[in-house]
Amino acid sequence: MKLPDYAKAIGISYTTAWRWWKANKLPHPARQTESGLIIVDYSPPAPSIESKKNRVAIYSRVSSSENKDNLNRQSERLTEYAIANGYQIVRNVKEIGSGLNDHRKQLETLLQQDDYDILLVEHKDRLARFGTHYLDVLLVRLGVKLEIVNLTDNGQDELMQDLVAVVTSFAARLYGERPAARKIERIIAELKNGESECS
Known part of the structure; x- marks a missing residue:
């Protein structure tokens, strides 16, 4: 099969397949025709x-x-x-x-x-x-x-980036919860006031 078809069949890019061919690292036997076409001896398993x-x-x-x-x-x-x-x-x-x-x-x-x-x-x-x-x-x-x-x-570098992201996320939630908690307290107070006015 042709090199582009082979690359597609095994799930790699054509560039990777070409690089492997040049480095003699293709996992299957391959040859180049006189016209320059690279043919890989590979048949997808039935x-x-x-x-x-x-x-x-x-x-x-x-x-x-x-x-x-x-x-x-x-x-x-x-x-x-x-x-x-x-x-x-x-x-x-x-x-x-x-x-x-x-x-x-x-x-x-x-x-x-x-x-x-x-x-x-x-x-x-x-x-x-x-x-x-x-x-x-x-x-x-x-x-x-x-x-x-x-x-x-x-690697530790990406782990450190993730740690910073976790701390930032929790800090944002924490500070975002405070106004939300105050708003809920105001709603409860208003509801209680409404009940007392009705009685």
Whole structure:
């Protein structure tokens, strides 16, 4: 199959496939024709009960657009890992957003899909900063295995950014609750005054 078709079949970009070809890192045999066309000896596996168990969705995430290069490298590492394990890549999702943000559109869309059996992430904090265990429990109920490639702690810089975001969020809520509490107290007082005037 042609290199662009191969890239699409295994869930990577054409640029990544071309870079792998140049570095002689393609996981499948390939050759170049006289016209310059790169042909990869790869046939997608026919669907079977066994191959269905190996359908994988890759999820990569970084906290800011400044780390976009890291996002692409993360996705490439996971793709290589999936291929080495014989997984059939059905989705390869990349997202920029905080691990504390519980409204990440790409992740929401991915979690609503039912065409994969393994959710593959590099570190557990790529999926979420908190509550990864609960996501794992829910995924198991849906018949999806959460596979975390690297179980060691991730970088401290992003963790510090998340800590600042948590403190800022709680401070905003705390100071926002005070006027709300006063407003509720005024409403209760007005209701009590209304009752006393009626009696």
